[in-house]
Amino acid sequence: MAQPSFQNSKVIVPKAKKTKSWYRSAVQVGFFLLVALISLNQALKETGITIPYIGSASLHAICPFGGVVSIYEFVTTGLFVQKTHESSFILMISAFILAIGFGPVICSWVCPLGTFQEWLAILGRRLFGKKYNHFTPNSIDNLLRYLRYIMLALVVYVTATTTKLMFQDIDPYYALFNFWSAEVALPSVIILGTTILLSLFIERPWCKYACPYGAVLGLFNLFRIFKIQRKSSSCINCKACDKACPMNIDISSTTTVRNHQCISCMKCTSEHSCPIASTVEFSTKGEKQV
Numbered sequence: 001m002a003q004p005s006f007q008n009s010k011v012i013v014p015k016a017k018k019t020k021s022w023y024r025s026a027v028q029v030g031f032f033l034l035v036a037l038i039s040l041n042q043a044l045k046e047t048g049i050t051i052p053y054i055g056s057a058s059l060h061a062i063c064p065f066g067g068v069v070s071i072y073e074f075v076t077t078g079l080f081v082q083k084t085h086e087s088s089f090i091l092m093i094s095a096f097i098l099a100i101g102f103g104p105v106i107c108s109w110v111c112p113l114g115t116f117q118e119w120l121a122i123l124g125r126r127l128f129g130k131k132y133n134h135f136t137p138n139s140i141d142n143l144l145r146y147l148r149y150i151m152l153a154l155v156v157y158v159t160a161t162t163t164k165l166m167f168q169d170i171d172p173y174y175a176l177f178n179f180w181s182a183e184v185a186l187p188s189v190i191i192l193g194t195t196i197l198l199s200l201f202i203e204r205p206w207c208k209y210a211c212p213y214g215a216v217l218g219l220f221n222l223f224r225i226f227k228i229q230r231k232s233s234s235c236i237n238c239k240a241c242d243k244a245c246p247m248n249i250d251i252s253s254t255t256t257v258r259n260h261q262c263i264s265c266m267k268c269t270s271e272h273s274c275p276i277a278s279t280v281e282f283s284t285k286g287e288k289q290v
Contacts, residue, residue, distance in 0.1 A: 024108075024109055024265070024266065027109050027110070028109060028110075028112075028115040028118075029115075031109075031110050031111075031112055031115070032112040032115050032116070034054075035059065035062070035112045035177055036112075036177060037051055037054060038054050038057045038058065038059060038062065038177075039059060039177035039178060041054050041057070042058060042059075042178075043180070043181070059173075059174060059177060059178070060088070060165070060168075061087045061088065062087065062088075062091065063088055063091070063173075064088060064091035064092040064094070064095045064106070064213070065088075065092075065167070065212070065213040065216075066088035066092075066165070068092055068156070068212075068213065068216055095217070096220075099217050099220035099224065100220060100223075100224060100225065101224065101225050101226060102224065102225075102226050102264055102282075103217075103220055103221050103224045103226070103227070103262060103263070103264040104214065104217035104218060104220065104221070104262070104263045104264055105263075105264045106213075106217060107207060107211075107213075107214050107217060107263040107264075108263040108264055108265035108266075109264075109265075111173075112173070112176070112177070113172060113173040113176060113195075113206060114204060114207055114263075116176060117195065117199045117203070117204045117205070117206060117207065118203070118204070118246070120196060120199035120200060121133075121199060121203045121204070121246070123200060124199060124200045124201060124202075124203070127200060128201070132201070132203070133201075133202055133203045133246070133248065134248075135201050135202065136202065141248070144208070144209045145208055145209060145260075145261060147209050147210060148208075148209060148210050148211050148212060148214060148215040149215045151210055151211075151212045151215070152212035152213075152215040152216060155167045155212050156212075167212070168183075168185070168188070169185040169187055169188055170185070170187050170188050170191055171188050171191075172188060172191045172192035172195050172206060174188060175188040175189050175191070175192040176192055179192070191206075191210075203246040203247075204246055204247065204263075207247075207263065208247060208261065214263075215260075218260035218261060218262070219260060221257070221258050221259060221260055221262050222258055222260070225284055226282050226283065226284055227256050227257060227258070227282070227283065227284070228251065228256070228257035228262065228264075228268060228269070228280065228281075228282060229255065229256055229257075229280070229281050229282075229283045229285070230251060230252070230254065230255050230256075230257075230279065230280050231255075231278065231279050231280075231281075232255060234276050234277075234278070234279045235252070235276070235279055235280075236275070236276060237252060238275060239252045240268075240273045240274055240275060241268035241269075241273055241274050241280050242268075243273070244267040244268050244272065244273035245267060245268050246263070246265060246267065247259075247261040247262065247263060248261075249261060249262060249268075251268050251280065264282075266282060268280050269281055269282060
């Protein structure tokens with residue numbers, strides 16, 4: 001890394017080269033369209049029409065959280081919870097491996113509901129400018145962020161004791177892609193509507209406060225291999241990283257981000273927001289002490 005140099009008593013620091021995050025956007029759009037096609041295919045099946053290559057796929061089969069809520073049932077009986085599939089276990093394990101390496105990338109790169117909330121955030125910023133995503137007082141916000149762990153415990157417990165996929169009845173992701181279906185429960189539609197409304201004020205409200213799968217993946221931030229690292233030696237304390245973070249994490253006051261809410265979206269890094277090269281990076285090594 002190039003070190004700051006001094007010329008005429010002024011510190012010259014290398015400026016970060018910004019790269020457009022089109023690759024992440026492309027992945028997000030790709031998965032969103034895939035899930036939409038799978039949902040459409042399920043609806044077309046009633047008319048005898050199927051879309052090639054995804055004829056047997058379903059939203060339950062491609063949901064890794066189905067594997068999480070089915071663990072108890074599978075261990076005790078060798079069976080899967082109603083409507084889940086062995087593919088959910090495969091996807092769950094794959095997601096855990098990714099999380100060990102890179103954190104909750106499923107949340108920020110793959111999850112179509114997360115992507116949908118990001119798209120709504122664009123409108124929210126246009127409506128409220130700098131106030132967007134800063135309406136909730138920190139004291140209240142910090143408490144609300146632990147609600148998703150209560151949701152996780154509730155969903156896992158009820159699913160284990162009833163052997164039914166109860167989360168479908170409150171899942172806004174399922175409602176988003178099946179709102180026309182008779183299978184969609186009213187509570188999930190209400191929660192989806194609430195999520196849409198809140199997304200105009202708060203970025204990723206479902207992810208921050210309620211998503212049980214995000215709660216599971218967030219725990220991997222404590223020991224993931226690649227972490228968001230900030231080098232205090234070259235940081236100019238402009239707080240651009242804090243402003244860019246959709247999860248309102250205070251990145252400028254730490255050297256290694258281990259916050260359970262980090263979703264590995266990379267928006268805080270020198271490639272996207274930090275104006276100084278190699279200052280906020282996705283790395284396995286922290287700042288060297290001298």
